[in-house]
Amino acid sequence: MRRERTRALILMVALAVLATVGPRAEAATKLVSAYAAISGVFGGLWMAQEVGAFARQGLDSSLVYISSSTQIAQAMLSGEVPIALMGGEAVVNAVLGGADMVFVAGAINRPLFFMVVTPDIQRPSDLKGKALGVSRYGASSDFATRLALRHWGLEPVKDVAILQLGGIPEILAAMKAGGVKGGALSPPTSVRARREGYRELVNTADLGFFPHDAIVTTRAFLRDNEETVRAFIKGYAEGVHRYKTDKALAIDVLKKYTKVTDPELLEQTHALTAAVLEDPPLHLDVRGIQAVLDFLTVPKAKTVKPEDFMDLRVLRELEQSGFFKTIR
Known part of the structure; x- marks a missing residue:
């Protein structure tokens, strides 16, 4: 689906282009x-x-x-x-x-994502047994999430569940709804999350190349x-x-x-x-x-x-x- x-x-984008271009284009x-x-x-x-x-x-x-x-x-x-x-x-x-x-x-x-979590997560170890959100498995947000977890000595899936939510804004929405405890957010969603009181644990760009x-x-x-x-x-x-x-x-x-x-x-x-x-x-x-x-x-x-x-x-x-x- x-x-x-x-x-x-x-197809709609292509048809719109065909309908609006002039002779020069x-x-x-x-x-x-x-x-x-x-x-x-x-x-x-x-x-x-x-x-x-x-x-x-x-x-x-x-x-x-x-x-x-x-x-x-x-x-x-x-x-x-x-x-x-x-x-x-x-x-x-x-x-x-x-x-x-x-x-x-x-x-x-470099992976420009910020690992942002709900206020009750004080340190990375608090994520054990919890869930984080990504856009899709195999996407850049997924890589950044796994990179951060391993940096903290946590095993993805085994120690911290990873749920695919469809997109970056959807991760923040799931955090607000209580579905996940955090996720890899990129600007402007990461900026909005910090301003709304969520906690940033790490900028994954500092963890290596990608x-x-x-x-x-x-x-x-x-x-x-x-x-x-x-x-x-x-x-x-x-x-x-x-x-x-x-x-x-x-x-x-x-x-x-x-x-x-x-x-x-x-x-x-x-x-x-x-x-x-x-x-x-x-x-x-x-x-x-x-x-x-x-x-x-x-x-x-x-x-x-x-x-x-x-x-x-x-x-x-x-x-x-x-x-x-x-x-x-």
């Missing part, structure tokens, strides 16, 4: 791309869309929200979404299972549509630069996509996310992919290298051409 809703949403390459959460970590992508950065690269771009990287992986493998900004664990798991997916550029190389978000496609799409992938990377790079340097506009963009209107929440969300977004040339840190492989228990994870999951040829060509210097 959820897959059908996702497919219907993508008809020559552009139509591209639907996905993002995995209502979180400021996607601010660079949203900015690129809003300021016409994709259009300047010849793309008739539309964005679709799919509520976890694991679901984006399913949509990509079914051919519904050819390129996305998504978390790394879902990609690694899919490739280890024989799927065609590949990292082509980086976005955030491809929180990266530009991902399939090797088949990259092979057959290299210019489209190049155009997307160029547009996204411009969006990231504008998001980091034009605070006022960035806050307006955050307001539109997150539906948050509180100025303080928006300011803090921008500050937190702008600080960790990779500047062009969008470096992808192999230590993040290796961290995912180290976490996995399947035997194949011990026999592969991070480079097996990457094709950075287009990114390197853009860097060598001097393109990224033109948007600084």
